Amino acid sequence: MYVVQRNGPRCFLCNETRETNNHLFLHCKxxxxxxxxxxxxxxxxWTMPEHTADLMSCWIRRGGSKSQKKWWRIIPSCIWWTIWKERNGRCFEDKIRSIHDVKWKCLETLFFWCKQNCIEEVEELVDFLGTL
Ligand SMILES: [Zn+2]
Structure with a gap:
């Protein structure tokens, strides 16, 4: 349900605090x-930084393991795209997916984007998905 506060709408995902860029994409439970x-x-x-811009600069420096490097860089965009779609589904279509479905959608999106970008080093991801 859409709840408007004087200082802005509540977060559509947790409904516990005001929705901001940093809350929605980094700190929402x-x-x-x-x-x-x-x-x-x-x-x-990982310790989550306060702002999305800080995350991007930390994220690029970390880089994951050697075999993860190519798809590592896609992860923040993939999470944010999935979260943004879920947020808009709740906001505009009253459609709520479970956290399990959202996680699965995010993994699928990452896998698809890796394939689209010809990133072949996704075996670790595939192995991980097999354990779910
Ligand atoms: Zn939230």
């Missing part, structure tokens, strides 16, 4: 679960 999936996948220990 719903979004955090998607990030955590990728951190487990890449065996990454």
């Amino acid at each position: 719903f979004t955090t679960q998607v990030w955590n999936l990728f951190f487990r996948l890449t065996k990454t220990t």
Whole structure:
């Protein structure tokens, strides 16, 4: 349900706080679960920065393992695209998907984008998906 506060709309994913760019894409408890999936996948220990711009500069420097490097760079965009679509589905179509479905959609999107960009080093991702 769309709730408007004096200082802006509530987050459509958690409905607990005001929706901002940094909350929606980095700190929302719903979004955090998607990030955590990728951190487990890449065996990454990560402290989420306050702002999305900071994340991008940290993310590029980290780079994941050698075999992960090519698809590592796609992960933030993939998460943000999936979260943005979920947010808009809830906002404009009253369509709510479970966190499990959103995680799965995000993994599918990453795999598809890797294939589109001719990134072949996605075996680790495929192996990981096989364990789900
Ligand atoms: Zn939220």
